[in-house]
Amino acid sequence: MSVRFWIFLSARTVSVLGSAFGPIALAFGVLSLPGVTPVTLGVVLAAQGVPQLALLLLGGVIGDRFPRNRVLVVAELASGLAYAGLATMLLTGRAPLALLCTAAFVAGAASALLLPSLTGTVADLVPADSLQRANGQLRLGTNSARIAGVLAAGVVVAWVGPGVALAVDAATYFVAAGLLSAVRLDGSKSTGRRDLRTDLRVGWREFTSRPWLWSTVLAAAVINAALSAAFGVLGPALAKDRLGGSLSWSLVLAGYSVGMLAGVVVAxxxxxxxxxxxxxxxxxxxxxxxxxxxxxxxxxxxxxxxxCAGVATDIFGVLWDTTMQLEVPAAALSRVSSYEYLVSLSLKPVGAVVAGLAAAELGPAAGLLLFGGLIVLAAAGALSHPAVRHHLPRPQDLGVSS
Structure with missing residues (x-):
């Protein structure tokens, strides 16, 4: 692996460490403000989540028009500024809802700018025959950082308060931006004058022209919605009623995280x-x-x-990222990734709503069985498509001369 890749991996690890701080510190910070209710927190989180989805396609176009390392630097700096603003508001006690939502909006927009460029950056940095190993090492670093960040966030919030925790979060984004600025890429440059609709249309054509891609992403949309419903609503509800509460549920989540680390090593x-x-x-x-x-x-x-589910998650993730990087043209990879993210995440809000209805009408246990069955059916549906079932990498991707 090149030095540039290791710098990129370090930047992503630091950034994800901060990302794990964010949700916990933001939630406890907003709820600690005088006169604030959970509804206020929901509004702030919506202000972050809406642009993250709404601007993904624009982020994909930008990632294909400009050097991706620069796009990532801008995204990390924007995240750092957003969380620095949130930290300042909490530390000073002056946090009007409009400003909280503005900072959250900037953080969500930065995420939309960052995500589509990540897959393409790895492909820019690493030769084709090393992509799977690079994706695995990247996930190993980020998964470890995510676990450490979640654990550290709880301690920092409890000891010194959510405002300081958000300041630490902001600092990690600035460090990541500094590291990424040292990564030089020649690819992904703007070529000629193109309008936004043309870029989006080309990206959509690249996405829809590959049946193996869109059929798997459609299945992933159902699976992500089911997992979001289970881990966000139904699982905690059942754990509270039958498994002894938060301690048992934390063991389940820890098991999933350990499995993800093991899955990367295998992958x-x-x-x-x-x-x-x-x-x-x-x-x-x-x-x-x-x-x-x-x-x-x-x-x-x-x-x-x-x-077992954690192991499967990262084996799937590494093999999927590698397939994308090998099969999709580098010049369109950010746009295709933006469509992938948009489709695969689109049903998560629906899953949360349906989970609440299922818990009320059927009970958490029956709801979990329902969503578990949906995951199996979605995976079977993707595998039943001939383009997925019979998919082989191109000969040059296997290192075989044609």
Missing amino acids: IRFKPRRPLPTAVLFAPLLALPLLALGFRAPVPVVVAAAV
Whole structure:
């Protein structure tokens, strides 16, 4: 691996460490303000989430028009400024809702700018025969940082308060921007005069012209919605009623995180001849913790199921990222990634709403079984498509001369 890749990996690890701080510090910080209710927190989080989805396509166009390292630097700086503003408001006690929402909006917009350029940056930095290893090492670093960030955030918020925690969060983004500024890329430059609609149309054509891509992303949209419903609503509700509360639920989440780390280690060395169908074969394992909870299995069994799901998550992720980077032209990779993110995340709000209705009408256990079954069906649907089931990398991607 080149020095540039290791600098990029370091920047992403530091940035994700800060990202793990953000949600906890922001939630406790907003709720600690005088006269604030959970509704206020919901409004602030919506102000962050809406631009993250709404501006993804624009982020993809920008990532293909300009050097991606510069796009990432701007995104990290914008995130740092947004969280520095939030920290200042909490530390001074002057936090009007309009300013909170403005800072949250900037943070969401920065995320929309950053996400589509990540996949393409790895492809710009690493030769084709090293992409799978690079994706695995990247996920190993970011997953470790995410776990450390979540644990550290709770301690920092409890000891010195959410304002200081958000200031630490802001500092990590500035450090990441500094590291990324040292990464030089020649690719992804603007060529000629193009309008936004033309760029979006080309990206959409690249996305829809690959049945293996859109069919898998559609399945991922259902799976993401189901996982969001399970881990965000139904799982905690069932844990509160039947598993002994937050301690048991934290063990389940810890098991999932440990599984993700193990999955990365496996994925770095795992070289299947058919990466895409192999990746999709692992997707049904994501339903295991939902089914274990739904069938009211004891906590150790649920934790073991969560470990298996975590392993499957990152094996799928590494193989999927590598397939994208090998098969999609570099000049369109950010735009295609933006469509991928937009579609795959689009049903998460629906999943949360349906989860609430399912919990009220059917109970958390039945709801978890329902969403677990949806994950299995979605994965089976993707695998039933011939373009996925029979997908092979191109000969040059396998290192074979044509």
